[in-house]
Amino acid sequence: DQQVKQNSPSLSVQEGRISILNCDYTNSMFDYFLWYKKYPAEGPTFLISISSIKDKNEDGRFTVFLNKSAKHLSLHIVPSQPGDSAVYFCAASTGSSNTGKLIFGQGTTLQVKP
Amino acid sequence: NAGVMQNPRHLVRRRGQEARLRCSPMKGHSHVYWYRQLPEEGLKFMVYLQKENIIDESGMPKERFSAEFPKEGPSILRIQQVVRGDSAAYFCASSPASGRGEQYFGPGTRLTVT
Numbered sequence: 706d707q708q709v710k711q712n713s714p715s716l717s718v719q720e721g722r723i724s725i726l727n728c729d730y731t732n733s734m735f736d737y738f739l740w741y742k743k744y745p746a747e748g749p750t751f752l753i754s755i756s757s758i759k760d761k762n763e764d765g766r767f768t769v770f771l772n773k774s775a776k777h778l779s780l781h782i783v784p785s786q787p788g789d790s791a792v793y794f795c796a797a798s799t800g801s802s803n804t805g806k807l808i809f810g811q812g813t814t815l816q817v818k819p
Numbered sequence: 820n821a822g823v824m825q826n827p828r829h830l831v832r833r834r835g836q837e838a839r840l841r842c843s844p845m846k847g848h849s850h851v852y853w854y855r856q857l858p859e860e861g862l863k864f865m866v867y868l869q870k871e872n873i874i875d876e877s878g879m880p881k882e883r884f885s886a887e888f889p890k891e892g893p894s895i896l897r898i899q900q901v902v903r904g905d906s907a908a909y910f911c912a913s914s915p916a917s918g919r920g921e922q923y924f925g926p927g928t929r930l931t932v933t
Contacts, residue, residue: 711861737920748823748910748924749862794861798920805875806852806864807922 708732709797711810719818724782726813728795731776735797739807740769740780743792752793753780785817821846823913823925824893831931832901840896840928844913851894852912852922853886862910868894901932 710729718724726740736757741749755762755769755778762769768781782789792814796807824843832838844851850869854862867875868888879886883901888894898905908929912922 709861739921741924746926746929748825748912748926751921751923754921796862805867806878807854807862807920808864809854809861811861 707811708735709795709808709810711793711795711813713813714811715814715816717816717818718785720787721784724780724785724789724815724817726780726782726793726795726815728778728780728810729776730778730797732797732799732808733776734799735808737798738769738771738778739796739798740767741794741796741809742789743794743812749794782815785815787817787819790815790817823911823923825909825911825925825928827928828926829929829931831933833933834902835900838898838901838905838930840898840909840911840930842894842896842911842913842925844894844911845923847915848913848923849916850914851888852914853894853896854910854912854924856908856910856927858907865896898930901930903932906930906932 708731739754740752743749753764753767753769755771760771771778792812794809794812796809852867853865856862864878866879866886883899885897908927910927912924914922
């Protein structure tokens, strides 16, 4: 049962343009969502998060949007840079802070072309 | 502030041997999580521990796998009688006692069973 889905395995964009990565979830109990970036042979690096009481959170070039009615979130990267090329995972959790496991999507490989 | 440390980074075991994976959380973090990533898949939660306590082991296989986080020393993920299907990247993450849910990951241990 895949509760968190990233339906696009890969995405290619030109440097300077916007990258939009999408994530859908099925469990309405999820109330905290996170995006991680992962380079080969490294651990995931936390990027940005959003609580279900918000619909947008912004941090520099990264913005996460949450549409609770559609059970959908997206990560926007503007402008995209070649160093952003990596695998991006969305993750979700239930309950209040620090209560346990994260449920990850399968990941989307982003390639930013110079 | 040192990040999450994992060792070894690479581990090769023959079928039937035991594998021990170690994780030292970030300084000040008292919560440890273990995840497994099989080839071409996302990260799957295995177990969540606090000092001397297993909080959630719902993702652990019923047999051969165990985890501990003693009062002193690193967290250990132990796999007994390894099989080829155990070959994967095992990631440890930690979080502070109070936080917004972000988990910070180590570089992972890549286990290969021959």
